[in-house]
Amino acid sequence: MNDGMRDDAVSRALAPIGGDDADDVAPVHGSAAGATRKEREAIAADPQALLALGALIGRLFLHDRRAPTFVIINVIQPLIWLLLFGSLFSGVTRLAGFPTDNYFAFLAPGLMVMTSLFGSAFSGMSLLMDEQRGLLDRFFTSPVPHWTILASYVLHTALIVMVQASVILLAAMIAGARPSGGFIGLLATYGAVFLIGGAVGALSNALALVLKRHDAVIGVMNFMILPLVFLSTMMIARPAMPIWMLHISLINPVDWAVTVARAGFFGHWQGDLWRDMIGLAVFFVLMTMLAGRAFRRQRLSG
């Protein structure tokens, strides 16, 4: 490159851009957690924040596109469960309490939730990697409100599991399952997939921030997820459960998600469904608050 060109490039590179608006920054600190109300105010006050959030989520989707293995593998396991259990245990629907005689249909919403769980359990890995690579520092020194950084990981997870769950839905429909709850019902199903994925993703991010080790996060999440799956109505209807299991399932957020997802899928809006919906929403808020605290602590530990 000749000198003239370089000088040109340099002077253009150094020319100030945009206005001198250093002082009108919305003083947004902290995290997605703090409070959802505060978040909404922050968003209203700073449309820039939404653009930054979009850019950060877009970055994580680019990762998925460049290295799709994990995203694909995560769909395969629930898919195998669907096909295997759906054909092996189709007779189980003759037991009391099953809302359908098609076991594929019974399994589908549950397995959509399971896909969401597996897809979100290791969400904290991205954050941990970015922290170790110094990318978080780069994000922290840029003028984006810091909650958008954490929110990008949680929202990316909640969105990608909805895509993965759709694959399960499609497979189940090919196998003959019909979502009889209609559009509104499916909205509830996807809502459950989103909330449980977001909540578990937030938990995973919180663990990553606290434990700071990939293997530790994997260990803890594996330890938690499978028992929660088996102590829910994912595989088995509640009336068919032993009584101790039934009690546990009632306070199991995974079960709340399964219940809501399935109710929506079949359009069976039983009277006490609101309890599971509220439980699920509260669980989501609590987990994002937990992640927010861990995130703030990480910010201040420097």
Place this chain on the structure above:
Amino acid sequence: MTHPLVEVHGLKKTYPGPVEALRGIDFSFARGEIFALLGPNGAGKTTTVRILATLSQPSAGRALIDGHHVVNEAPAVRRLIGYVGQASAVDERLTARENLMLQGRLQGLAGGVLKRRVEEMLSLIDLAAQADRPSGGWSGGMRRRLDLAMGLIHGPRLLFLDEPSAGLDPESRAAIWSEIADLAHGSGMGILLTTHYLEEADRLADRVAIIDRGTIVAIGTPEELKSRIAGDVLIVEFADPADLAEGVRRLKTNEAVRDLRSSGRTLHLTVENGAQAIPVVMTALQGVAVVSISIQRPTLDDVYLAATGRTMREAEAGIGAENSDSAIRKGEAA
């Protein structure tokens, strides 16, 4: 505006342990200046940069960037700064262009301005040809240049460069140096650079603060600092190590020699006046095989030595960190 670009008063940082990383440092510099923090590993350079870049909170003291308090007005400070940390921080799954686009968006750029800035940055760092390859397989030098471009994309008023050339091969280092020198001249941007390479501080910085164990031990332009060391350095090259050992033995007690350090087959003598000391040294070394004698003005290492009583390399070795290329060990062959 009359206030300095960067203003640091009594800045202290104590990490849990406790480790007193900064013991109260003061400095300031203006827009358009390159200011270097020079010191061995563990001196507190990164700690200083991280506090100024709003990544870490000071334990005591105050720091202002263009009049904005780094703790109380962190969001305003972040609008003014570009940050290039000590370790390369590019997203390896993204291409250079994608990395720059992302960074630009985080800095509030969009649309045509963003596209234009990305292209300008790519040509600035000579990476236009590789712009669409994922940065994962890149060399250290290329990543470092991308780091630099990411720190510059929004045209910051103040750029932090924490050890911009550490760990690079000499060629990449030279490339980065010429880029930094280019950036500085004629622009209103200030640069805070940290380094443990004497030559880097000497060549790039308008002013240098020498930092050691959390304290600034000397501050000024490189010329000022060097002229504070009264006297010259004589460099005597010997034919072989045995001659050097003999030379050390004879000169150790010589009154004309204030200090002596050896490195390889050369001996560095600090003397009052180089021209007058040469005949004295020649006489003392009669019969010893001397290849050459030359006079050198003091380097920043001599300044560091005078201020701390050890060379930078010794300081680095003492901390068990990587070696500096530039320092000389004292009394190695003696």
